[in-house]
Amino acid sequence: MATSSADQRQLTPWPKFGSGGLEAPYVKRLIDFVNARLYMADHRALLLLKCMIAGDLPPRLNDQAVDAILGFRFSMLEAGTDSMTLWTENHQVTAAVAEYLAGQVFPDRIFTNDGRSGVRHQRAARAQLMIWMSDRFRFGFSEWLSNTYYAYDIAALAMLADHADDPGMAERAEMVIDLALLDLALNSFGGRVAPSMGRAHSEQILHPDAAEIMPVWHSAFGGNPEVDIDKLTSLFVVRERYRVPAAITELATEQPVRRVLSSQGLDVNEVRDELRNQPFHPRSQSLDLIRFWWGQQAITTPETIVDTARAMRVLELQDSRVLAPLRRYVKLPNPVLVSTLRTINPITTGKALNRANVQTVTTGNYLLSSVQRYQPGCFGDQQHIWHASLPGEIEVFGTHPGSSQLSQDHRPPTPSRWVGNGVNPDAAQHHNVLLVQHNLRMRRGYFEGPRQEMAHIHFPFVLFDQTRLGPSWVAGRRENSFIGILGTHTFELVSESEIVQRGQHTGYAVMVGDDEEYASFADFLQQLRQYRLRLSGDRLTLSSPFGRFELTWCKEFRVNGRIVESDYPRYDAPGVQVPRNPTEMTVRGTRHRLRLDWSTGKRISTAG
Incomplete structure (x- = not known):
């Protein structure tokens, strides 16, 4: 267990039955959801187990809950024709934690969906959880930096850490929570988590303050969020064992200026x-x-x-x-x-989530984050390629709006207007400058709807203090933060928050800055006008008196003539430098250090 932590607050406990909204109708809704095996029923199974482990359900209601858990389908290896997607990265851990704890609570009972005992379920779940957690430590998260799915992973692991009888299992669950919180700490801005993401949802891109991850963020890094027992994240908010290591808290709250390179997942x-x-x-x-x-x-x-x-x-x-x-x-x-x-x-x-090489640059005034050269010209899905955040809830990002003929029972089909890309762009970032090419000439695909020959940018004019718009450029200021975008084609303003570039092959460059670099917004605009952007064949070139950037479609990215590599280590960031596929890592905050050694299962947090 970590021996030093800044997180010593008294946490809100899980509510007792008959108080705090935990009444019989709530528990019955959980039971009905689990019995129906609807999408995300594994989440409800975890919440139901939490109610049962608390041990204060009335006998008849507890019996109904027990029957629901014993009859649940926990894995794609079990028979069933329901709409649960138990195979995706986040569902693998939520379902396996539910299965492990159900087997632990009912070791001698027979689970009616497959006829196996609780002991056998627990043993199978333990094996899969150890593999899942080891893979996350070694390779990172395929659903990289998601402000939705990290919340579910962290909540399930907190439940495992709280209630697993196996101390080694609990310790490794805490280590993976550490990694997820480290990712959030390094790739956030002002308490908002909206970097490049492997899987994103429109509302949580446009309004990251309302993202699923926010109760986790506030509970981990300062704040006392209310316990919303309808949300899986309540399992982290009421955690009993896990405490956030001081080194990670210091990175999240005391080091606003950073450049983070990280590798997540596998091709x-x-x-x-x-x-x-x-x-x-x-x-x-x-x-x-x-x-x-x-x-x-x-x-x-x-x-x-x-x-x-x-x-x-x-x-x-x-x-x-x-x-x-x-x-x-x-x-x-x-x-x-x-x-x-x-x-x-x-x-x-x-839909395949290939390896992501993510660069995130933040100061106290802005964030610019992007995944480098991610499958350009291929179909996209929920992958969020680039994002810029400024104060005042300003979120700027661009996509190729996609169209799918596939239907989804549980959510709108993707890619869509603001989620993912119909065809992925080629994007490359160097510090606070990002180049993006959209080439829509790939052949059409099965299940693809009408392909729009355009790229668009979400740019919320009404939230800025000042904005300027030219034929092929746009700029904005919020407080001491500046953003400018230059385009190769005409910018068409279609709403108070949307700019469109039409054409099969287009490009743009994004630049962010603040008053540490520029004396004023007028100074930023003056320098922006000195930049020239040109798309010639497959080469997008941004030139200025201060440097030259060249992005050749699916080939080199050069800055001042030198090739910039986009193949990143596991972490290269202030406080943490780790190669790909590590077996151990050390995180250094301003005053504390965290050492994670997967081979021994040791998690040690110390001062100094």
């Missing part, structure tokens, strides 16, 4: 070799590969489709409502699957 084609060479949990079986691939949503890629079809047949998932669009292809012979996939070119290949 789909890396997975076989990396899992085979994983020092703690080496594995090469098809089912092991499927767990990782489906965790990163790489279900219909050329590298995975054969194993996907095999898994669907073996696990009898053809009748799953979520996987129904694949049903007709599962019957094809394996040699035909890859060629068929390449022929139909489905947009679902864009």
Whole structure:
């Protein structure tokens, strides 16, 4: 356990039955949701287990809760045709924690969905949790920096740390919470978490103050959020064991000026070799590969489709409502699957969360964050490529608005107007300058709706103190923060918060600054006008008296003639420098240090 922590506050406990909204109707809603196995029922199963572990439910209500837990489907390995997506990265951990704790609470009971005992469920869940946590330590999160899904991961791990009888299990859960909170600390601005993200939702991009992660942020780094027992994040807010290490708190609250480079996840084609060479949990079986691939949503890629079809047949998932669009292809012979996939070119290949090399630059006045050279020209989904934040809740970002013919039972289909990209751009960042190319000439895909030949930028004019708009440029000031965007094509103002560039191949450059660099907004504008942006063939060039930036589509990114690498280590940031695929790491705050050693399971926080 960490021996030194800045987080010594008295935390709000989980409410007792009959108080704080925890009444019989609430528990019955959880039971009904779990029994119906609706999307995110694994979240409700965790909340229901929390109510049961508290031990104060009336006997009849407790019996109903027990029946619901014993009848639940915890894994894609179990039979079921419901709409739960238990294979994605965040659902893998929420469902496995629920299964582990259910097996621990009811070791000798028979779970009616598959006829196995609680002991066997706990043993299976333990194995998968150790693999999942080890992979996150070694490779990072496929759903990188998500202000939605990190909240779910952290909440589930806090529940595991609180209630696992195995101290080693609890300690490793705390270590992965440390990593997730470190990511949030390094990639936030003014308490808002809206960097580049592997999976994003429109409201949580536009209004990060209302994102799922915010109760976690406030509880971890200062504040006393109310316990909302309808939200999974309440499990972190009421945590009993985990305390935030002082070193991470110091990075989050005392070091606003930083440049963070980090690597998250794996490319789909890396997975076989990396899992085979994983020092703690080496594995090469098809089912092991499927767990990782489906965790990163790489279900219909050329590298995975054969194993996907095999898994669907073996696990009898053809009748799953979520996987129904694949049903007709599962019957094809394996040699035909890859060629068929390449022929139909489905947009679902864009769901795969490949390795992300993320750069985030922050000062006390702005944030600029982007994922470098992420699958340019390929289909996108929920990946949020770049984002700039300024004071006053100003969020600026750009996308190629996508269109999908696939329906979703539980959320709007993606990519969409502001979520993800129909076709991914090529983006590269150097400190406070970002270059972006949109090339929409790739061939159309199966399930793709009408392709819009445009890129657009969310730029909320009404929230700025001052703005200027020219034929192919825009700039804004909020307090002491400045942002400017130059375009290769005309900027068309279509609303008070949206700028459009029309064309199949367009580009723009984003620059942020503050009063530490510029004497005034007028000075920022004067320098902005000295920049020249040009798109010639596949090369986007930004030139000025102060430097030259060149982004060649899917090739080099050069600054003043020198190639800038976009292949990042696990962390290169103030306080933490770690290579890819680490077995240990040290985090240094202003006054404290945190050492995490996965090989020994040691987590030590010290002063100095």
